[in-house]
Amino acid sequence: MSEMAYETGQQLPQQTFRVTRADLVRYAGASGDFNPIHWSQRTAEGVGLPGVIAHGMYTMALAGRAVTNWVGRADAVLDIGVRFTRPVPVPDTDGGTSVDFTAVIKSVSEDGLVTFDLTATCGGEKVLAQARVVIRQV
């Protein structure tokens, strides 16, 4: 499979990932982060949150998936960094919520490093800032 050549300023098509309470429970188990604000409505409301929120690290993992999907290689990521700016509330419904990712190519280096600047939104609000991923082209 030939990989696409990236150009600075290029826009990547939106990807949407659905997030449900069941996803958060599963992520808690797999990651070892059992903070109850990610599964207990009572605890989340008790600390002033609107309700159960996704692990920031779950949203970051989705950012990684967005990039590896765009690139078409699961091992492409050299560097991934984000700032968590706003929680992702996950209602106790079958559908949960969803997070949308878009990106623009910030730079392409001569030695094949491509930098993606990502935008992640939930319900129209940005949930990440300074979300940047560097991949190596093969």
Next chain:
Amino acid sequence: MPMDQSFIGRTYPPTEPYQVGREKIREFADAIGAPDDLYHDVAAAHAAGYRDVVAPPTFPIILSFAAMEQIVTDPELGMDYSRVVHGDQRFSYRRPIVAGDELVVVSSIDDITHRGGHDFLTTRAELSTPAGEPVVTVVCKLVVRGHGE
């Protein structure tokens, strides 16, 4: 009381080696909804030149999160973990993690600042093999919310 800036530069003892398991990688990949062959299929990993299945980019949080216990429970630092908010997170790779890797974690405090009544703590976890090969650097910025709000 603001966090003591004299802790900047403190480094904690290396953790016991963590054995990266094939099934743990598959479990983590499933938990983030990633069906990619490289994370699941040994033959696909071999075909791509790897010894075994490859870990997704944020997999090292399992190790760095566990290792951060050393910092948040450091009685001298006296951090109130109930007031901690995750600010920033970054993973910088030398090479991908693959099943069968053994990794030790050395955690450090890189920076402590105060702003608007809150403490900002930058921690760094260096993941390397027991032989000393660096694999990934994990930087985590935590916000310890002040009591003034």
